[in-house]
Amino acid sequence: MNTSGAAAAATSIDINNVKKLPILISLILGAFFSILNETLLNIAFPELMIELKVSASTLQWLATGYMLVVGVLVPASALLVQWFTTRQMFLGAMIIFTLGTIVCAFAPQFSILLVGRLLQAAGSGLMLPVMMNTILVLYPPEKRGAAMGTIGLVIMFAPAIGPTLSGLILDSLEWRWLFYLVLPFAIISIVVAFIYLKNVSQPTKPKVDVLSIILSTIGFGGIVYGFSSSGEGKWSHPEVYGTILVGALALLLFTIRQLRLRDPLMDLKSFKFPMFTLTAFMLIIMMMTLFSTMSLLPFLFQGALGMTVFASGLLMLPGSVLNGLISPITGKLFDKFGPRALIIPGTAFLVIIMWFFTRITVETTKVELLILHICMMVSISMIMMPAQTNGMNQLPARYYPHGTAILNTLQQVAGAIGVAFFISVMSSGQSSFLKGSSDPGSPGQMAQAMVAGVHNAFTIGFFFSIAALILALFFKRIKGPAAE
Incomplete structure (x- = not known):
């Protein structure tokens, strides 16, 4: 090879x-x-x-x-x-x-x-x-x-x-x-x-295996396009489920081909290393949580609380900036204490925060929302890079390009799926609330419907965070590449 x-x-x-x-x-x-x-x-x-x-x-x-x-x-x-x-x-x-x-x-x-x-x-x-x-x-x-x-x-x-x-x-x-x-x-x-x-x-x-490139393009492209299009609530549209099915079939053929090739486009043997595989599943959950939350909160801020686009952007800015600023600190702590000292408390913290998000009402103050968002972004900073670094540390050097490509691809696809799925859940909850309302056209009822939809989405997000906490318990420190 x-x-x-x-x-x-x-x-x-x-x-x-x-x-x-x-x-x-x-x-x-x-x-x-x-x-x-x-x-x-x-x-x-x-x-x-x-x-x-x-x-x-x-x-x-x-x-x-x-x-x-x-x-x-x-x-x-x-x-x-x-x-x-x-x-x-x-x-x-x-x-x-x-x-x-x-x-x-x-x-x-x-x-x-x-x-x-x-x-x-x-x-x-x-x-x-x-x-x-x-x-x-x-x-x-x-x-x-x-x-x-x-x-x-x-x-x-x-x-x-x-x-x-x-x-x-x-x-x-x-x-x-x-x-x-x-x-x-x-x-x-x-x-x-x-x-x-x-x-x-x-x-x-x-x-260069041309067939692998074609299958990869159709597979990942179909999945991302299909889920991105479904964000408008068109799950039953042939354009959505058709491209997702074609993408899934292409990915299946792509996977089979990569496992058989001597020089694969994306070496899926990276998944034989347990910490890398664990990291991949953790990052999928984290990216779905992160991207979906960044999409759901603006709907809540503007649709239920009546905030402007600029004001909602400002409200989300401190948490996101703090997440970035803390990342170098969590990186140094990872070097010193290993992944468990960060990932387990981080996922436990995330479970608590997601539970509070399921309790949001139209009376929830902007300060409370600001604090919740900051806490969520801090918890994610304790998980994302420590998990990714630990997973990549187990790979032998020749797997570096493949491991990097796999994790980045999974993050991109998970982000697209997360946004589409959670917005769909929010829209469904919103519609269900308005169907049972005596005055669905009133601003007050529409705001309540938005909150109900967001509740449904964050409830599912809460269970996702529990799954992340369970995964975190299996992380262990990797000090060098594994033997092949």
Whole structure:
């Protein structure tokens, strides 16, 4: 079997003589603005509908298409990092992202704007796997916690400030400034990476299996597209269940093929390592909880409590920012005390917080909601990166690109499924409440219906958190790669 770029790095490149900090800064700078961009545009949708003269369902492709491209590209990253050097991958991703930003900034119509967003998504989809794979190569297992915690800061902080930052910009400037302001930072990132980013891997150029790429694209693309489309409550529509079924069948064939190939696109033998498998299940639950909560709370704030978009963004900002700021701290604590000291208390804390979320009413104050959101985000920061770092620590070096691609793909798919599923549960609960109401059109009843729907969704989320706590009990500290 061919070794991966990561494995080659261990033998061909002397990591001890590489200055790690400039490389880390280069990666974080580029990743921050590419990830920030994922949530920066959503708040401008009402304005875009008017200016571009498109419907909400058409405009939604700016978000769905973004998620779709990322979901399709991430699985292929395991192959790409073995074909290209660290510099080639990162600079290529940033150049594609920057070109997409330019296209978006000057787009005269919706179709051009969509092309720009898809280019941005292509750059972002390659960014995170490259960053994580580089960290795994640069840092030994006993020091990875702090480095991965720094990545966690970027992953959580960037999308957290997106809605609030775009709200501030749109208060006084048109929507194109969302791209004008990102553009110079993207260019600076390219320049910094060109100067400071060093190669930490050497391409081994394994055989490309075209059929695996096709099955991966259809499989992950179908799943992400189907669940993203179902968020509008169209579960019985052939477009939804048809694409999900086709995607599931393609994934089954993809899995069978990967297990038979000598050089698979995504080496699923990574799942033979128990801590990695445990991490994969934990991250699925966490991403479903995180993405669904970030989608449900704005409905609650605006639909039941009458808050503006900007005000609801501000209310969610402290918790999300704190989650990012705490990630480096939890990373250092992971290096010192191991995963159990963080993951078990974190999941127990999450169970308590999710129970409180099921008790929200229209009388719940904004301060109480703020505290609950902050506590939830803190608990997630105690779980996400420690679990991911511990799982990756058990993998031998040649599995690094595959493990990174698997976890990032699962997170993307779990996020799409979580948003669609929980919003569907919320909508169903809302409809059921209004059917039994004597005055379903009154603002008071509509607010109560929204709360009832959110209760149903958070009740299921509560049971998910219990499952996460049970999984947490099986985590144990991994100090180095397992023997194959």
